[in-house]
Amino acid sequence: MIADISPAEMTAAQLTQFREEGYILIDNALDADTLARARAAYEKVQSATEQAWRDMVQSGVFKGGYGHGPDAHTMGNPYEHDTVFLDIADNPRMMPLVEEVIGPTVQTMEIVAHCHHAGTNAHTAWHRDWPPYRHPQYVLKAKVFYFLDDQDESMGCFSIVPGSHKRDEDPPRDDFRDEKLEQMPGMKKIVGTAGSAILWDVTLWHTGTANVSNRDRRILIYGYQPFWVKKWVNGLPPEVIVDWANTPRRRQLMGIHAVLGRASWDIKGVPYLPEHEEMVKAKRF
Ligand SMILES: O=C(O)CCC(=O)C(=O)O
Numbered sequence: 001m002i003a004d005i006s007p008a009e010m011t012a013a014q015l016t017q018f019r020e021e022g023y024i025l026i027d028n029a030l031d032a033d034t035l036a037r038a039r040a041a042y043e044k045v046q047s048a049t050e051q052a053w054r055d056m057v058q059s060g061v062f063k064g065g066y067g068h069g070p071d072a073h074t075m076g077n078p079y080e081h082d083t084v085f086l087d088i089a090d091n092p093r094m095m096p097l098v099e100e101v102i103g104p105t106v107q108t109m110e111i112v113a114h115c116h117h118a119g120t121n122a123h124t125a126w127h128r129d130w131p132p133y134r135h136p137q138y139v140l141k142a143k144v145f146y147f148l149d150d151q152d153e154s155m156g157c158f159s160i161v162p163g164s165h166k167r168d169e170d171p172p173r174d175d176f177r178d179e180k181l182e183q184m185p186g187m188k189k190i191v192g193t194a195g196s197a198i199l200w201d202v203t204l205w206h207t208g209t210a211n212v213s214n215r216d217r218r219i220l221i222y223g224y225q226p227f228w229v230k231k232w233v234n235g236l237p238p239e240v241i242v243d244w245a246n247t248p249r250r251r252q253l254m255g256i257h258a259v260l261g262r263a264s265w266d267i268k269g270v271p272y273l274p275e276h277e278e279m280v281k282a283k284r285f
Contacts, residue, residue: 001087002030002031002034002087002088002090002091002092002093009096010096010097010100010101014097015100018101018199018201020163021162021163022160022162022163022164022165022166022200022201022203022204023160023162023190023198023199023200023201023204024097024198024199024200025190025192025196025197025198026093026094026097026196026197026198026199027192027193027195027196028093028195028196029091029093029094029144029146029195029196029197030088030091030093030146030195030197031093031195032195034084034087034088034091035148035194035195037084038084038085038088038146038148038220039148039218041078041081041082041084041085042078042113042148042218042220044081044082045075045078045081045082045113046073046075046113046115048081049073049075050073053068053073056068056069057069057070064076065112066112066114066123066124066221067116067123067124067208069123070120070121071116071117071120071121071122071123071211072114072115072116072117072120072123072208073114073115073117074112074114075112075113075114075115076110076111076112077111077112077238078111078112078113079111079240079241079244080238080240083240083244085111085113085220086111086240086241086244086254088146088220088222089108089111089222089253089254090249090250090253091144094144094197094199097199098142098144098199098224101138101139101142101199101201102138102139102141102142102224102225102226103137103138103226104260105226105227105228105252105258105259105260105261106224106225106226106227106252106253107224107225107226107227107229107231107252107253107254107255108222108223108224108253108254108255109141109223109224109225109229109231109255110221110222110223111220111221111222111223112220112221113218113219113220113221114217114218114219114220114221115216115217115218116155116156116208116211116216116217116219117211117216117217118211118213118214118215118216119211119212119213119214120156120210120211121210122156122178122181122207122208122209122210123156123208124207124208125173125177125181125207126171126172126173126176126177126181126184126205126206126207127170127171127173127205127206127207128164128165128170128171128202128203128204128205128206129141129143129202129203130202130203131203132165132166132167132168132203133203138226139165139201139202139203140225140226140229141201141202141203141223141224141225142199142200142201142202142223142224143199143200143202143221143222143223143224144197144198144199144221144222144224145158145190145197145198145200145219145220145221145222146195146196146197146219146220146222147192147193147194147195147196147197147218147219148194148218148219148220149194149215149217149218150192150193150194151190151191151192151193151217152191152213153189153191154211154212154213155211155213155215155217156208156209156210156211156212156213156217157189157190157191157208157209157217158189158190158198158206158207158208158219159182159184159187159188159189159190159206159207159208159209160187160188160190160200160204160205160206161184161185161186161187161188161204161205161206162186162188162204163186164186164203164204164205165201165203165204167205170205171184171205181207181209181210182209184205184207189209202223226261227252227255227258227260227261227265228261228262228265231255232255232256232267236267236269236270237254237255237256237267237270241254241256242254242256242270246273247273247275248273248275248276248279251270251272251273251276255267256270257270257272257273257276257280259276259279262283262285263280263283263285264285266280
């Protein structure tokens with residue numbers, strides 16, 4: 001669990017920036033203790049998965065998201081190695097902001113530890129993750145990226161075109177790829193200090209640039225969506241998640257049992273917590 005450091009309410013200025021530009025940056029999103037735990041856990045996951053990543057790169061057959069391949073090592077579901085990654089999914093500094101933009105029925109869709117190595121090419125092209133579905137109040141998917149180290153412009157920055165979430169069209173990726181990647185009009189490289197985070201709407205046009213520095217770019221990626229979006233479609237949540245999700249709120253955050261949504265959306269193969277069962281009895285649907 002992360003110490004409850006006076007949860008941030010989203011200010012009117014932040015909300016306006018999120019709505020107009022599609023992102024906000026938060027300094028000190030991780031306190032020093034959690035940042036230290038996150039780095040230690042990240043290093044544990046990286047060394048446990050490094051050989052498999054090298055073997056994949058050697059094989060020339062690249063599978064997996066977030067540019068998993070020669071220019072990036074994508075470590076999916078790192079909570080299998082350390083539950084600090086689950087604690088960070090419920091970071092009290094970020095959750096009020098996430099709930100403000102996704103709505104109160106929020107769940108975590110993915111948790112990824114990501115390394116974009118020193119001296120590598122861009123690991124992805126310009127894209128948006130999701131079609132620009134629109135709702136007057138909420139976005140269908142937002143992500144939080146946490147920086148584990150100070151990140152400057154040379155380190156293969158996550159980059160966006162602020163305001164592009166309002167456009168209907170997708171980015172012209174073929175006009176701005178490879179050596180033209182950084183010529184995208186309006187492009188902004190996201191830099192920040194260790195422990196800071198960006199909360200962003202995934203319909204923004206975005207990419208990651210070449211890491212021309214001599215330092216690996218290390219980030220944690222969290223995707224958030226409303227509870228009613230399908231999750232755990234290939235089976236039940238792993239035991240480590242069910243055990244961690246020891247309150248109704250956490251059950252919802254892990255996409256198991258909704259607090260505010262319909263009981264018919266719940267994953268039936270996981271028994272309810274007693275207090276959650278009471279809530280379900282009181283629901284109409
Ligand atoms: O790693 C990056 O900077 C790009 C991330 C990205 O493309 C994504 O989250 O979809």
